[in-house]
Amino acid sequence: MHMADALLSPAVGGTMWAASAGAIIYCSRKLRQEMDGGKAPLMGVLGAFIFAAQMINFTIPATGSSGHLGGGLLLAVLLGPAAACITIASVLVVQALFFADGGLLALGCNIFNLGVLPACIAYPFIYKPLVGSAPSTTRITVAAMVAAIVGLQLGAFAVVLETVASGISALPLAAFAGLMQPIHLAIGVVEGLVTAAVVSFVYQARPEIIESVQQARLLGQTPLRKVLALFLGAALLTGGFVSWFASENPDGLEWAIAKVTGAEELAGPEQGLHARLAGFQASIAFLPDYTFKQSGQQPENKAGQESSLGSSVAGVVGGLLTLAMALLSGLFLRRRQRRVA
Amino acid sequence: MSHHIVEVKDLRHVYPDGTEALRTVSFRITHGESVAIIGANGAGKSTLLLHLNGYLATSQGTIRIGDFPLTPATLPEIRRTVGMVFQDPDDQLFMPTVFDDVAFGPLNLGLTGEEVEERVQEALARVGAEHLRDKPPYRLSGGEKKRVAIATVLAMSPDILVMDEPTSGLDPFARRQLMGLLKNFRHTRIFTSHDLDMVVELCERTIVLHEGEVRADGPTLDIFRDEALLAACRLEKPFAMQGCPVCNR
Amino acid sequence: MASITGAITEFRQLDLLANGNTSVHRIDARAKVLVTLAFILAVVSFGKYELAALFPFFLYPAVIMALGNLPVRHIARKILVVLPFALMVGMFNPLFDQTVLIRLGPLAVSGGWLSLASIMVRATLTVGAALILVAVTGFPAICHALDQLGMPRIFTVQLLFLHRYLFVLTEEGGRTARARELRAFGKKGLGWRSYGSLLSQLLLRTWLRAERIHLAMLARGFTGEFHPRRTTRFGTRDFLFLAGWSGLFLFFRLVNVSQLLGTIVTGGRG
Structure with missing residues (x-):
């Protein structure tokens, strides 16, 4: 499942962006060392392949619904983790930009959940040991199945953590996880089956493809593990911090801004403006009967609750007005543009 | 200039799975010749082409391009000398715009700024595609793609042009246009094709490959008059040389 | 993504829009990428119950769509397609969060409904911003911009x-x-x-x-080695575009323009 911008707080989104950017930079460095020129077009075309594959559906037995390939694990088997990670990331970028799947801030989460987790965790730590040095169809199937399920469970749980830590959605952790994990168990089984089918086929038709990846991977194993450990540690730490933060201060950035700038200064411009406009208000007010139990001095306090309580009507009216003005200015510009053209 | 000579001697190639694609192929093509390599599917045409600019390493036999034998050391120079145009232009046009694609070769040759600009302009003008400059490749028609693909190769100023199935997939008009273009090139030209009418029009010499061997090598018209040879090699006379199906003459 | 052909058509359309030659199209891609990021960051940085303060942000998509001559209906349809995903998670908010935060006369609005509305508005804004970025910049230009901004x-x-x-x-x-x-x-x-x-x-x-x-x-x-394409120049206009919009977003972030306007109109005391 794609994480969406609307459900993300900047703190979580930013953390995941940093994590994924780090992963991409690390993978790029690693790739540059092992890059034989042929890998660049291969990764590009395989990315497009994943894209195409995701558009083709199949019916899931006994449910009547349809599914498609995620592809993270498959790419890792075909290309190795670093190249797979970059390839998935590129697919997600295109999906975010062209199909608005997820969004730009959520891109960090999505690259991590759907790229880093299957390619850099599920593949090296589950698929590879299970397949061993002498792959057979059975081994490939079992390994792909387990790795796909674990990868997707991790991804689903990451979505849950990111959403809950962001605190925009009110879903409690347990309820959300109870919803996501079973669904993704089913999706994982399907992903495993398809991955196994494709890998077995390739292994029979072009064994050298899979063998070359397996050998190439032996070189860079230790550093990858180290980085991953570091990575996981950092993620857990920030995750813990962020969730604590989210519970203590429902509005994290608000709090941060107040800390950085000082709340008084923030409130300052509004007060100044208000003072100047005070004389104005009486004359132009068209809903003068409403009175507000305005808390006043701090327009945005910790939870943003009381202030919005007090000023709700003004908020609604003003919001609609602003919206109308924003859209009208667009309309006006468009008219003018047409006239010029 | 001896630069434009292609000499293949006793070339043999076996694929890892044991298929013997080429067995003792030899020929010599000299400056300015336009030569067709024809043969049934699986005769070894593609394998031969892959050798000509060193994508497949020669395991047995030798290839000389101009004054140099094809070796890893001479590979960069030979790849510049031998311009390869692929059958599917989608494989050849991989950059975001036509300009970027045509500039790809010159940039790899180490040219910069103005020179690249000049080369690109010249190559695009040569194939009549200046107006396509800023278009992305996926928005070109089949004929346009083919011409741009040729421009990408011309921008390397090659001495020898090797083209795999230049007319495949083109509509009659685009095919005619392309043939007109190819006719005017001064390079040494090597084509592989199943479009035998094109071969008759563009090539004075034809080499027939059959099961990895050179079965015939001579003037195009002589080859197409040899019905026994054509039948043995799973080929047939070009339509231009067959009787008229309507009036039976 | 119901049908594969439909998806390709959609894709091509967005790509074609990027071929336009308006004043927005001509702005350096880096400026547009950075403005889009600033926009998204500003929008998502609001508290979960904030609704009114988000409205001023509609100015940006409205203006860019107008200046860039983008088909509103087309972009709106693309946004509508993805909104259900936000709704899917957001719809639990009214269930779990029933504290009444606002009373509009007899109407009591719970925090859950407020945050659900906020989620939908956020989704519209952020998704719209991404689509608009592609439509006025083009994918290759975005890639080159990111490259120049230090992407590997x-x-x-x-x-x-x-x-x-x-x-x-x-x-x-x-x-x-x-x-x-x-x-x-x-x-x-x-x-x-x-x-x-x-x-x-x-x-x-x-x-x-x-x-x-x-x-x-x-x-x-x-x-x-891939050779970089000619680098583009980041001119004064590009800088003004970047600084102007970012400044405005910061202003919208710090000052609740809706609230301010509403207070003026309704005559409430600040």
Whole structure:
């Protein structure tokens, strides 16, 4: 499942962006060392392949619904983790930009959940040991199945953590996880089956493809593990911090801004403006009967609750007005543009 | 200039799975010749082409391009000398715009700024595609793609042009246009094709490959008059040389 | 993404829009990328119950769509397609969060409904911003901008390759899928087994294509290094665009313009 911008707080989104950017930079460095020129077009075309594959559906037995390939694990088997990670990331970028799947801030989460987790965790730590040095169809199937399920469970749980830590959605952790994990168990089984089918086929038709990846991977194993450990540690730490933060201060950035700038200064411009406009208000007010139990001095306090309580009507009216003005200015510009053209 | 000579001697190639694609192929093509390599599917045409600019390493036999034998050391120079145009232009046009694609070769040759600009302009003008400059490749028609693909190769100023199935997939008009273009090139030209009418029009010499061997090598018209040879090699006379199906003459 | 052909058409349309030549199209891609990021950050940084303060942000998409001459309906439809995903998670908010935060006369609005509305507005704004960015910039230009902003070259190359072959591969995949559907009667034959072997075939063909592309690159002297395209100049106009919008977003973030306006109109005391 794609994480969406609307459900993300900047703190979580930013953390995941940093994590994924780090992963991409690390993978790029690693790739540059092992890059034989042929890998660049291969990764590009395989990315497009994943894209195409995701558009083709199949019916899931006994449910009547349809599914498609995620592809993270498959790419890792075909290309190795670093190249797979970059390839998935590129697919997600295109999906975010062209199909608005997820969004730009959520891109960090999505690259991590759907790229880093299957390619850099599920593949090296589950698929590879299970397949061993002498792959057979059975081994490939079992390994792909387990790795796909674990990868997707991790991804689903990451979505849950990111959403809950962001605190925009009110879903409690347990309820959300109870919803996501079973669904993704089913999706994982399907992903495993398809991955196994494709890998077995390739292994029979072009064994050298899979063998070359397996050998190439032996070189860079230790550093990858180290980085991953570091990575996981950092993620857990920030995750813990962020969730604590989210519970203590429902509005994290608000709090941060107040800390950085000082709340008084923030409130300052509004007060100044208000003072100047005070004389104005009486004359132009068209809903003068409403009175507000305005808390006043701090327009945005910790939870943003009381202030919005007090000023709700003004908020609604003003919001609609602003919206109308924003859209009208667009309309006006468009008219003018047409006239010029 | 001896630069434009292609000499293949006793070339043999076996694929890892044991298929013997080429067995003792030899020929010599000299400056300015336009030569067709024809043969049934699986005769070894593609394998031969892959050798000509060193994508497949020669395991047995030798290839000389101009004054140099094809070796890893001479590979960069030979790849510049031998311009390869692929059958599917989608494989050849991989950059975001036509300009970027045509500039790809010159940039790899180490040219910069103005020179690249000049080369690109010249190559695009040569194939009549200046107006396509800023278009992305996926928005070109089949004929346009083919011409741009040729421009990408011309921008390397090659001495020898090797083209795999230049007319495949083109509509009659685009095919005619392309043939007109190819006719005017001064390079040494090597084509592989199943479009035998094109071969008759563009090539004075034809080499027939059959099961990895050179079965015939001579003037195009002589080859197409040899019905026994054509039948043995799973080929047939070009339509231009067959009787008229309507009036039976 | 119901049908594969539909998806390709959508894709092409957005790509075509980027071909426009308006004042917004001509702004340096880096400026547009950064403004978009600033916009999204500003929008998502509001508290979960904030609604009114988000409205001023509609100014940006409205203005850019007007200046960039983008078809409003087309963009709106694309946004509508993805909104249900935000709704899916957001719809639990009214269930779990029933504290009444606002009373509009007799109407009591709970925090859950407020945050759900906020989620939907956020989704519209952020999704819209991303689509608009592509429509007025074009994907290759965005990639070059990110490259100039320090994205690893390998990733730039990867994005460009992917974009180039998306059309080729989706069409190839579409043809193969159609062939399968034509021979599948009812739902039989559309299961995961045929899906697996279809993908396998497609994958092998894709692999061979990659080898041919590599060959085409080698044939033109590729040595493993991608050469950067001519760099674009970041001019005064670009700077003004970046600074102007970012400044405005910051202002909208710090000052609740809706609230202010509403207070003035309704005559409430600040």
